[in-house]
């Protein structure tokens with residue numbers, strides 16, 4: 314805010330200056346027939362004015378110097394102080410400065426998001442304390458509050474979308490530049506092995522982790538996608554699904570090479586081999602959940618989940634669909650009449666159940682789908698639109714019985730399920746290596762990410778990837794950081810160093826199960842209990858327990874990323 318005020322001040326100074334100069338020049342253009350006395354008189358006046366103008370200019374120059382100095386110390390407005398100097402007045406566009414100032418700033422945006430979140434926190438808190446009937450009252454109130462919040466935020470949505478889209482374009486362009494160097498022979502490279510021995514989602518996240526390093530170190534990412542998953546007998550699987558990650562540079566050779574390590578000359582090697590996240594030493598300072606410093610300010614302003622937005626943009630680049638897949642998606646969406654609004658559910662049953670994940674009934678998923686549509690219905694009532702949205706659900710599952718049996722009661726109540734039972738049949742683990750199965754997983758992933766809300770289990774990589782990709786869609790009316798419900802884990806990036814929350818107010822424990830903290834303290838987060846509390850430990854005292862979610866905010870760390878300079 315301070316920097317904006319300065320910006321406006323500088324602009325106003327320029328307006329003043331221009332005003333003076335215009336005034337002076339209008340006086341200079343005297344009609345020729347005026348007599349000498351008048352002319353003398355006018356010249357005397359003109360002289361006075363010029364002196365005054367000079368004095369003002371000097372004053373302004375002095376102020377400008379001062380302001381430019383102040384600006385230099387402010388990082389959140391990326392204006393080169395030189396551009397504000399007296400020699401280059403054209404750099405300051407008054408209109409832009411005023412327009413910029415008309416938009417809400419970071420505190421406004423974070424407060425607005427927090428109110429939305431806290432409406433849900435109250436709801437979760439009361440859900441554990443009150444009976445169903447009383448909750449009807451609470452829910453009515455809640456939906457109405459969401460409606461009012463929509464009205465409040467709608468005013469600036471275009472600006473929000475624009476700023477997020479700008480940011481996304483910037484990140485996409487920089488990745489593209491990094492991946493397509495003009496001189497591959499001499500480009501600095503980061504080599505990453507895609508064939509990490511794990512499932513599709515895990516491999517994609519591994520590649521994303523390499524991309525983060527490539528961006529931080531400004532090295533072109535070299536990854537042999539040619540024989541990825543070639544054991545299935547299918548050739549060139551990557552290019553059948555996605556665009557190549559580079560058009561000009563795929564050769565991992567160079568003058569010299571090294572592994573990631575603590576070698577002092579590490580960064581002078583042309584080729585660097587980068588390990589999987591689980592075995593990396595020493596820990597790079599840019600490991601997830603760290604975001605690039607260069608985009609931190611606008612990103613924190615515009616997204617409730619800055620890291621997830623960032624990694625989503627990395628995935629957006631990596632997973633640009635091939636022409637073949639793109640065509641398939643278009644046809645699939647048309648044939649299935651995939652339209653908005655739509656809620657995505659990812660019901661994972663056949664793998665990992667009993668090991669990594671618990672079984673969840675369809676009712677658990679549909680509870681949040683229903684809540685989404687109730688909220689929407691109230692909105693149309695308030696808008697006197699009276700046309701209720703059709704209750705569309707995109708169903709992605711690896712269990713054909715979900716299609717055949719479990720969704721029946723919901724279909725009878727008017728829910729319409731989109732998707733393809735065939736996709737769930739090909740997800741049978743015995744066929745997991747097959748190309749079709751992979752293809753179908755990718756289709757499910759991309760379509761889930763295009764839904765307006767998703768209900769899934771964050772223990773699943775597909776669910777987390779869908780949520781990551783979802784953040785990069787800026788056509789919808791608001792930031793998508795709250796458009797999900799996870800039936801199990803909170804969000805995490807496998808191998809992340811630290812996920813923390815920062816206390817905004819202090820808290821003293823109300824019971825043995827709670828922990829106390831002061832404003833500004835950093836707390837870990839292990840679980841969202843969905844009753845208004847998180848479980849986590851205090852980073853300093855190491856005590857573990859419950860703490861109220863509304864008293865903390867996301868702790869975001871940022872470090873410079875060389876590709877974004």
Ligand SMILES: *[C@@H]1O[C@H](CO)[C@@H](O)[C@H](O)[C@H]1NC(C)=O
Nearest residue numbers: 472473475476477478479480
């Ligand atoms: C987005 O970028 C465009 C072009 O670079 C610029 O004109 C516009 O002001 C930017 N908008 C925002 C909100 O940052």
Ligand SMILES: *[C@@H]1O[C@H](CO)[C@@H](O)[C@H](O)[C@H]1NC(C)=O
Nearest residue numbers: 568569570578579581582583
């Ligand atoms: C690696 O090769 C580059 C280019 O030839 C050179 O500048 C650099 O010093 C070399 N690094 C080491 C550690 O030998």
Ligand SMILES: *[C@@H]1O[C@H](CO)[C@@H](O)[C@H](O)[C@H]1NC(C)=O
Nearest residue numbers: 811813834835851852853868
């Ligand atoms: C949390 O604690 C660990 C060690 O106890 C420390 O290294 C780390 O810097 C702390 N994190 C923050 C954000 O304070």
Ligand SMILES: *[C@@H]1O[C@H](CO)[C@@H](O)[C@H](O)[C@H]1NC(C)=O
Nearest residue numbers: 490491492494531875876878
């Ligand atoms: C990063 O690499 C690009 C070329 O790929 C280059 O133009 C840019 O100057 C580099 N940035 C830094 C900070 O080294």
